[in-house]
Amino acid sequence: MDFDTLIINGTIITANDEFEIIENGAVGITGSKIEYVGGASDLPGGSAAAAKIIDANGGLVMPGLVNLHTHLPMSLFRGLADDLVLEQWLNNHIFPAEQRHLSPDTVKRGALLSCAEMLLSGTTTCCDGYFYESAVADAVKEAGMRGVLGQGVIDFPAPGVPDPEENIGHAAAFARKWKDRSPLIMPSVFCHSPYTCARETLISAKQAAKQENVLFQVHVAETRKEPDLAGLEPGMSPVKYLDSLGILDEQTLVVHAVWVDSDDIAILAKQKAKIAHASESNMKLASGIAPVPAMLDGGLVVGLGTDGCASNNNLDMFSEMGTAARLHKAALGDPTVMDAETVIRMATIDGARAIGLEDRIGSLEPGKAADLIVVNTRKPHLFPLYHPQSHIVYAARGADVIHVLVNGKRLVENGRLLHLDVDDIMAAVNAVAREIRITDRGNYRA
Amino acid sequence: MDFDTLIINGTIITANDEFEIIENGAVGITGSKIEYVGGASDLPGGSAAAAKIIDANGGLVMPGLVNLHTHLPMSLFRGLADDLVLEQWLNNHIFPAEQRHLSPDTVKRGALLSCAEMLLSGTTTCCDGYFYESAVADAVKEAGMRGVLGQGVIDFPAPGVPDPEENIGHAAAFARKWKDRSPLIMPSVFCHSPYTCARETLISAKQAAKQENVLFQVHVAETRKEPDLAGLEPGMSPVKYLDSLGILDEQTLVVHAVWVDSDDIAILAKQKAKIAHASESNMKLASGIAPVPAMLDGGLVVGLGTDGCASNNNLDMFSEMGTAARLHKAALGDPTVMDAETVIRMATIDGARAIGLEDRIGSLEPGKAADLIVVNTRKPHLFPLYHPQSHIVYAARGADVIHVLVNGKRLVENGRLLHLDVDDIMAAVNAVAREIRITDRGNYRA
Numbered sequence: 001m002d003f004d005t006l007i008i009n010g011t012i013i014t015a016n017d018e019f020e021i022i023e024n025g026a027v028g029i030t031g032s033k034i035e036y037v038g039g040a041s042d043l044p045g046g047s048a049a050a051a052k053i054i055d056a057n058g059g060l061v062m063p064g065l066v067n068l069h070t071h072l073p074m075s076l077f078r079g080l081a082d083d084l085v086l087e088q089w090l091n092n093h094i095f096p097a098e099q100r101h102l103s104p105d106t107v108k109r110g111a112l113l114s115c116a117e118m119l120l121s122g123t124t125t126c127c128d129g130y131f132y133e134s135a136v137a138d139a140v141k142e143a144g145m146r147g148v149l150g151q152g153v154i155d156f157p158a159p160g161v162p163d164p165e166e167n168i169g170h171a172a173a174f175a176r177k178w179k180d181r182s183p184l185i186m187p188s189v190f191c192h193s194p195y196t197c198a199r200e201t202l203i204s205a206k207q208a209a210k211q212e213n214v215l216f217q218v219h220v221a222e223t224r225k226e227p228d229l230a231g232l233e234p235g236m237s238p239v240k241y242l243d244s245l246g247i248l249d250e251q252t253l254v255v256h257a258v259w260v261d262s263d264d265i266a267i268l269a270k271q272k273a274k275i276a277h278a279s280e281s282n283m284k285l286a287s288g289i290a291p292v293p294a295m296l297d298g299g300l301v302v303g304l305g306t307d308g309c310a311s312n313n314n315l316d317m318f319s320e321m322g323t324a325a326r327l328h329k330a331a332l333g334d335p336t337v338m339d340a341e342t343v344i345r346m347a348t349i350d351g352a353r354a355i356g357l358e359d360r361i362g363s364l365e366p367g368k369a370a371d372l373i374v375v376n377t378r379k380p381h382l383f384p385l386y387h388p389q390s391h392i393v394y395a396a397r398g399a400d401v402i403h404v405l406v407n408g409k410r411l412v413e414n415g416r417l418l419h420l421d422v423d424d425i426m427a428a429v430n431a432v433a434r435e436i437r438i439t440d441r442g443n444y445r446a
Numbered sequence: 447m448d449f450d451t452l453i454i455n456g457t458i459i460t461a462n463d464e465f466e467i468i469e470n471g472a473v474g475i476t477g478s479k480i481e482y483v484g485g486a487s488d489l490p491g492g493s494a495a496a497a498k499i500i501d502a503n504g505g506l507v508m509p510g511l512v513n514l515h516t517h518l519p520m521s522l523f524r525g526l527a528d529d530l531v532l533e534q535w536l537n538n539h540i541f542p543a544e545q546r547h548l549s550p551d552t553v554k555r556g557a558l559l560s561c562a563e564m565l566l567s568g569t570t571t572c573c574d575g576y577f578y579e580s581a582v583a584d585a586v587k588e589a590g591m592r593g594v595l596g597q598g599v600i601d602f603p604a605p606g607v608p609d610p611e612e613n614i615g616h617a618a619a620f621a622r623k624w625k626d627r628s629p630l631i632m633p634s635v636f637c638h639s640p641y642t643c644a645r646e647t648l649i650s651a652k653q654a655a656k657q658e659n660v661l662f663q664v665h666v667a668e669t670r671k672e673p674d675l676a677g678l679e680p681g682m683s684p685v686k687y688l689d690s691l692g693i694l695d696e697q698t699l700v701v702h703a704v705w706v707d708s709d710d711i712a713i714l715a716k717q718k719a720k721i722a723h724a725s726e727s728n729m730k731l732a733s734g735i736a737p738v739p740a741m742l743d744g745g746l747v748v749g750l751g752t753d754g755c756a757s758n759n760n761l762d763m764f765s766e767m768g769t770a771a772r773l774h775k776a777a778l779g780d781p782t783v784m785d786a787e788t789v790i791r792m793a794t795i796d797g798a799r800a801i802g803l804e805d806r807i808g809s810l811e812p813g814k815a816a817d818l819i820v821v822n823t824r825k826p827h828l829f830p831l832y833h834p835q836s837h838i839v840y841a842a843r844g845a846d847v848i849h850v851l852v853n854g855k856r857l858v859e860n861g862r863l864l865h866l867d868v869d870d871i872m873a874a875v876n877a878v879a880r881e882i883r884i885t886d887r888g889n890y891r892a
Contacts, residue, residue, distance in 0.1 A: 075829070224779075286775040313841045330735055333670075399846075426826065433830030
């Protein structure tokens with residue numbers, strides 16, 4: 001069998017249903033698709049039968065990571081302010097910076113920076129929501145990444161949508177514009193939250209998503225205060241509220257789900273809604289600790305996301321895996337929850353499931369798109385190697401990724417981006433940052 | 447003024463009392479000492495007056511990190527088993543592997559691997575406790591790192607100490623052997639814990655440490671079960687117990703301190719005992735969440751440690767800083783605790799204070815030893831740069847460190863170790879790992 005690309009000399013973490021791990025494995029790729037996954041010795045035709053050989057050098061080959069929650073352009077505000085109560089952080093720093101400095105041009109610059117960061121740290125698919133999302137889509141397309149991208153809906157004047165009356169129209173127009181425009185871009189509707197969108201907005205936004213047959217993303221139950229902020233009746237949780245509006249279904253991605261109880265989990269499971277868990281952001285903003293092990297026990301599909309890098313402050317999914325694995329052990333006093341295999345599934349196939357792409361990506365299996373990464377393990381902190389899944393979750397970091405392919409196309413080789421000029425991207429962001437520095441109130445903590 | 451080495455073109459995080467941050471700064475080094483820290487433009491004699499110039503390339507220059515709790519040789523067991531209850535993990539995997547595979551030779555191999563990992567990720571000083579500690583000291587000395595190293599004391603037969611009756615004798619002999627033997631090695635006594643050492647052992651070990659005038663390290667209040675395991679009377683906490691034995695003083699490093707209440711904190715503060723906090727290990731082993739902000743409010747000196755990399759599973763202090771900063775915000779529901787500046791102090795000057803080295807290391811100030819690192823910020827995940835302290839804690843990782851000096855000597859240049867052969871070190875560890883693989887029960891999770 002002839003392949004366009006053949007990856008050899010690596011241990012393969014397939015993330016398939018059996019979670020097979022193949023030592024001395026090979027992955028054969030033709031066009032955009034994986035054709036062969038198995039032992040190198042079983043390879044039909046031998047290893048010479050490929051136009052291009054990638055030697056994994058004894059490293060780990062695994063599916064590209066799926067970052068289930070991002071606001072890509074917010075890299076513009078990385079570290080602008082930290083360690084503040086949410087209202088101060090938003091009102092004194094983030095909102096003013098967004099109002100003053102966002103345009104399609106600056107949004108694209110920030111999104112490109114985030115794409116560079118994601119690719120270099122092994123993320124091949126992101127699920128994003130922001131404003132000027134068409135500019136985000138341009139950046140993701142230019143980067144060659146896979147993205148589920150949603151134009152933001154919120155009941156306030158927003159960047160690019162000065163009149164909230166037009167928020168759903170904008171979101172629907174975005175979905176129509178990007179439908180079938182690029183094989184790697186899947187449009188979505190990103191409705192901000194139950195406390196920033198009125199009942200009617202939530203309902204109409206979900207209707208628009210249904211009409212376009214796209215994913216509906218919404219922040220839900222992120223903070224303890226949310227029921228109050230949303231003006232919910234006593235006893236009415238954000239999940240129950242959204243369920244009462246008919247918003248929860250298998251094409252709804254519930255982001256955060258920190259303050260959910262067993263009733264909420266049962267509702268989410270019944271409606272087959274999907275969950276994006278962002279442990280590092282939830283910790284940094286002191287939102288709380290989502291009951292992820294209980295959600296998994298309840299049969300929910302839960303993936304991992306970094307959140308925007310103004311509240312993380314990076315997009316490293318390796319770090320996110322390590323934190324998610326450790327956090328819930330501490331929270332429950334049980335070291336057996338969130339084992340390495342479970343966490344890798346969350347960052348790969350379950351992330352794919354959450355955005356309806358499980359038939360295309362999330363595991364290394366013949367017929368799936370060739371979205372995969374190679375992790376270099378010839379480094380002291382990844383030595384010795386007893387169990388690949390352990391290193392991926394507990395010891396590796398984004399910087400250990402050396403090769404990245406998306407849809408069969410090589411985007412990162414030996415730790416360097418092949419089709420993006422990082423220096424240009426950083427210079428373009430720096431020009432925006434200079435302006436932000438001038439107008440920010442300048443008091444880092446308060 | 448002539449310097450042996452001059453670092454230019456970086457932003458300096460001094461970690462001095464005022465936490466000064468100097469843009470376009472310079473650090474001048476002569477012999478083992480820092481002679482100049484300040485603006486490049488104020489440099490006496492200009493930048494040409496140095497035998498060796500290190501161009502920080504716009505990056506961040508800061509004190510080398512102090513890892514306050516390690517068991518260096520345990521890198522041999524990195525990822526051997528995870529996600530297990532403590533007893534299974536110890537009894538089925540770690541203890542058998544330690545009994546079968548430790549010798550001065552294998553301990554040194556593991557310790558060298560850990561030194562390589564630490565240096566490459568910006569740690570210049572570690573505080574370690576293990577068995578065959580003389581072999582650890584040989585490794586740390588060979589690596590050129592600074593270390594406070596304690597021979598283990600425990601009331602069971604231990605590697606190298608088959609007869610527990612001799613445990614204190616071994617520890618005291620180690621302290622005498624390494625006193626003044628090497629300028630960078632400070633011996634210590636590492637007494638395992640109140641539940642593995644009898645009352646008499648604890649008292650005698652502390653007496654030995656006092657007699658040798660060295661640091662006394664002890665695991666305290668790591669798990670909720672510890673009072674029971676130690677057979678303490680109802681109402682007697684591990685901290686109160688150690689205090690009643692006269693063990694807590696300013697030369698005692700209390701490691702973990704997870705299950706401490708306000709009375710315990712008051713006792714620790716009164717006795718001026720120091721605290722080593724290991725958030726990632728505490729999370730992974732599900733030990734609990736130490737009340738670090740309350741300890742800081744109580745006036746305690748608290749530093750950060752990774753713990754051994756069988757329970758972390760890396761020695762990356764950047765990751766540890768990020769986790770510590772985020773964890774306590776989530777635990778307390780307060781995003782203002784553990785701000786970036788506080789966390790950097792914990793990983794530098796407060797770590798130095800905890801082991802009695804605050805006059806020598808922990809901040810960049812004239813007269814101190816030149817233990818310092820340069821962080822490369824020309825990477826997408828560290829862009830843009832508004833506040834250096836934010837990136838160090840919330841976005842950087844060990845792999846961003848490019849230059850490391852210890853005691854004025856350059857050990858890492860452009861991300862490569864100058865005096866250690868990483869391939870040799872990894873091959874030596876691999877030979878041990880092959881044996882461990884054969885004898886380990888082979889069931890990763892249980």
